[in-house]
Amino acid sequence: MGLLESPFNSLLCMLLGISFTVWFTLLLVFIVVPAIFGLSFGIRTLYMKVLLKVFEWATLRIERGAKEKKHLLYKPNTNGIIAKKPTSLEEELKEIRRNGSGRDLDGSSPTFAVSDIFYFCRRGVESIVDDEVTKRFTAEELESWNLLTRSNYNFQHISARLTALWGLGLLIRYCCLLPLRLTLAITGVTLLVVFTTIIGFLPNGRMKNFLSEKVHLMCYRICVRALTAIITYHHSENKPKNGGICVANHTSPIDVIILASDGCYAMVGQTHGGLMGIIQRSMVKACPHIWFERSEIKDRHLVAKRLSDHVEDKNKLPILIFPEGTCINNTSVMMFKKGSFEIASTIYPVAIKYDPRFGEAFWNSSKFGMVSYLLRMMSSWAIVCSVWYLPPMSRQEGEDAVQFANRVKAAIARQGGLVDLLWDGGLKRSKVKDTFKEEQQKLYSKILWDHNSSP
Amino acid sequence: MGSRASSLLREEDIEEIKKETGFSHSQITRLYSRFHSLDKGENGALSREDFQRIPELAINPLGDRIINAFFPEGEDQVNFRGFMRTLAHFRPVEDNEKNKDPNSGEPLNSRNNKLLFAFRLYDLDRDDKISRDELLQVLRMMVGVNISDEQLGSIADRTIQEADTNGDMSISFSEFIKVLEKVDVEQKMSIRFLH
Numbered sequence: 284m285g286l287l288e289s290p291f292n293s294l295l296c297m298l299l300g301i302s303f304t305v306w307f308t309l310l311l312v313f314i315v316v317p318a319i320f321g322l323s324f325g326i327r328t329l330y331m332k333v334l335l336k337v338f339e340w341a342t343l344r345i346e347r348g349a350k351e352k353k354h355l356l357y358k359p360n361t362n363g364i365i366a367k368k369p370t371s372l373e374e375e376l377k378e379i380r381r382n383g384s385g386r387d388l389d390g391s392s393p394t395f396a397v398s399d400i401f402y403f404c405r406r407g408v409e410s411i412v413d414d415e416v417t418k419r420f421t422a423e424e425l426e427s428w429n430l431l432t433r434s435n436y437n438f439q440h441i442s443a444r445l446t447a448l449w450g451l452g453l454l455i456r457y458c459c460l461l462p463l464r465l466t467l468a469i470t471g472v473t474l475l476v477v478f479t480t481i482i483g484f485l486p487n488g489r490m491k492n493f494l495s496e497k498v499h500l501m502c503y504r505i506c507v508r509a510l511t512a513i514i515t516y517h518h519s520e521n522k523p524k525n526g527g528i529c530v531a532n533h534t535s536p537i538d539v540i541i542l543a544s545d546g547c548y549a550m551v552g553q554t555h556g557g558l559m560g561i562i563q564r565s566m567v568k569a570c571p572h573i574w575f576e577r578s579e580i581k582d583r584h585l586v587a588k589r590l591s592d593h594v595e596d597k598n599k600l601p602i603l604i605f606p607e608g609t610c611i612n613n614t615s616v617m618m619f620k621k622g623s624f625e626i627a628s629t630i631y632p633v634a635i636k637y638d639p640r641f642g643e644a645f646w647n648s649s650k651f652g653m654v655s656y657l658l659r660m661m662s663s664w665a666i667v668c669s670v671w672y673l674p675p676m677s678r679q680e681g682e683d684a685v686q687f688a689n690r691v692k693a694a695i696a697r698q699g700g701l702v703d704l705l706w707d708g709g710l711k712r713s714k715v716k717d718t719f720k721e722e723q724q725k726l727y728s729k730i731l732w733d734h735n736s737s738p
Numbered sequence: 739m740g741s742r743a744s745s746l747l748r749e750e751d752i753e754e755i756k757k758e759t760g761f762s763h764s765q766i767t768r769l770y771s772r773f774h775s776l777d778k779g780e781n782g783a784l785s786r787e788d789f790q791r792i793p794e795l796a797i798n799p800l801g802d803r804i805i806n807a808f809f810p811e812g813e814d815q816v817n818f819r820g821f822m823r824t825l826a827h828f829r830p831v832e833d834n835e836k837n838k839d840p841n842s843g844e845p846l847n848s849r850n851n852k853l854l855f856a857f858r859l860y861d862l863d864r865d866d867k868i869s870r871d872e873l874l875q876v877l878r879m880m881v882g883v884n885i886s887d888e889q890l891g892s893i894a895d896r897t898i899q900e901a902d903t904n905g906d907m908s909i910s911f912s913e914f915i916k917v918l919e920k921v922d923v924e925q926k927m928s929i930r931f932l933h
Contacts, residue, residue: 364765364768364769364772364931364932365929365930365931365932366930366932368930375926379921379922379926395877395893395896395897397860397897397901397909397914397917397918398856398918398921398923398926399880400800400856400859400860400876400880401856401921401923401926401927402926403798403799403800403804403880404800404804404855404856404859404927405828405926405927405928405929406794406798407795407798407800407801407804408804408825408828408929409929410792410794410795410798411776411789411792411795411804411825412769412772412825412929412931413772414792414793414794414795415794416792416793416794417775417776417791417792417793418775421775706793710793714790714796715793715796715797719793719797720796720797720798720799720801720882721882721883722797723797723798723799724799724880724881724882724883724884725882725884727799727880727881728881728882728884728885729884731881731885731893732884732885
């Protein structure tokens with residue numbers, strides 16, 4: 284037995300050794316080297332086109348299967364479940380009263396009508412059926428199926444051929460793509476930590492900045508390939524410059540990688556422990572990022588001071604901030620926190636829109652932790668997104684921070700084709716403030732009051 | 739998410755709900771998906787907290803009363819059947835023309851049932867009368883702190899005076915119907931559900 288084992292073992296070792304070498308050479312040539320120089324072979328775009336064709340075929344098969352069995356498919360209606368009437372409180376109450384009571388309305392006493400509750404009642408039930416806020420905190424539903432179990436709603440209509448295709452897809456994703464991507468991710472992160480630490484030993488100056496820029500770009504590009512992210516950048520002439528603040532809508536932690544692989548930014552964030560902490564500490568050696576301790580974040584003046592100090596130094600990189608404060612599902616843009624808009628500097632808005640057909644990029648932090656989220660990302664087909672650099676904006680005369688923030692938000696929403704909402708993203712976890720209800724009550728009281736001319 | 743939701747709703751259930759409420763198949767599956775997304779505890783029923791999590795409902799002055807309308811007497815959970823039954827009140831009346839079944843009894847979205855729904859928002863103790871106190875409570879919910887007690891009291895008195903025909907200082911359901919006979923209840927208490 285011993286004699287038979289050893290030649291077999293050495294043959295196995297040799298084969299493993301050769302396949303590893305081939306694997307890594309291919310990796311190096313096709314992925315790492317182009318990443319360093321910012322070039323592309325166009326492999327990913329071809330991959331994307333092939334996938335789209337396959338998804339179309341899969342959706343047609345499901346529809347055909349459903350028709351044969353005479354079942355009705357579940358179709359997410361992108362227009363919503365109901366059609367809402369856009370009338371205001373005042374218009375509706377006037378309408379009801381005009382038709383209803385037949386009394387003269389310009390009398391000298393407040394005209395409350397029993398039918399006034401109809402408006403509130405209907406609006407309340409409408410919001411139970413379909414509201415603007417809660418649906419932003421879960422992933423968007425797709426019209427066509429992309430061969431991922433996680434986004435399929437019509438399981439029972441899959442034919443044998445489709446199941447085979449799905450199985451093949453599973454194999455490709457978990458056995459070929461996932462290991463490849465994990466290797467790349469580990470390479471990227473390791474290189475980042477190692478090189479930034481080395482650069483940290485250099486004296487401050489132009490050489491250090493130049494090298495730091497190159498190293499950051501290279502590592503982020505490797506990470507981009509680790510996610511098979513296919514990104515299209517628009518209007519690169521508007522890219523953020525030193526001394527400015529870059530604001531973007533937030534969908535997932537990957538947003539940072541996507542933006543930072545095309546330009547150099549100073550990151551803002553909380554200090555973490557563990558692996559994130561190591562990465563943060565080494566990054567800050569090469570170029571100044573802004574990391575806050577947890578306790579410091581509550582002190583708004585301290586935060587504002589550090590940001591303005593950074594912005595005033597024209598040698599430092601533009602700051603990257605996500606004013607929503609939390610991840611939103613990329614169908615809308617929610618309230619921008621005014622902190623970053625109070626600082627006197629140019630704002631460079633950026634709109635990021637993901638294509639959900641290839642993989643759901645939204646991080647639902649109540650459902651998935653960071654690690655399982657990243658694994659889901661790396662086992663999707665691809666992350667396809669578009670980035671638009673919008674022209675720089677500054678605060679105008681007589682405009683306060685909140686109005687300025689809303690103006691920037693509207694521009695980003697318009698460019699990305701997203702719904703512009705005034706609601707706070709913090710509603711994901713916290714209750715809405717009572718002041719909004721009080722506003723509604725005030726409005727209604729005013730309508731009653733207008734008809735009341737006696738003191 | 740979506741996949742689990744539609745697979746938990748069986749075809750027989752959908753048929754029964756269709757008969758009872760008049761919603762179409764696709765409307766029922768989509769509303770089930772919505773029910774499921776509101777059900778954070780994933781136990782097949784909604785609690786009051788699940789409703790209060792909707793910001794637009796939380797800022798509605800009558801939000802709590804509307805939420806109450808979904809829960810049967812003394813219960814804290816509403817299942818999908820109950821949810822659909824309450825929503826059925828808001829179906830537009832024109833949709834009934836397609837399935838005119840004379841034996842099915844009064845549909846949930848008839849004018850009468852819509853008015854009963856609104857009446858129950860006022861009549862908290864379900865004694866089939868809106869007393870002065872109950873009217874004051876609803877008024878206070880709608881105006882907040884912006885109108886004084888005396889003025890609110892006089893508004894309530896005037897309203898009861900105009901509606902009350904049998905002199906018992908409260909509004910019964912038939913008096914309620916009489917007051918609103920000229921109001922287009924079918925339109926004001928209907929939501930346009932898309933097909």
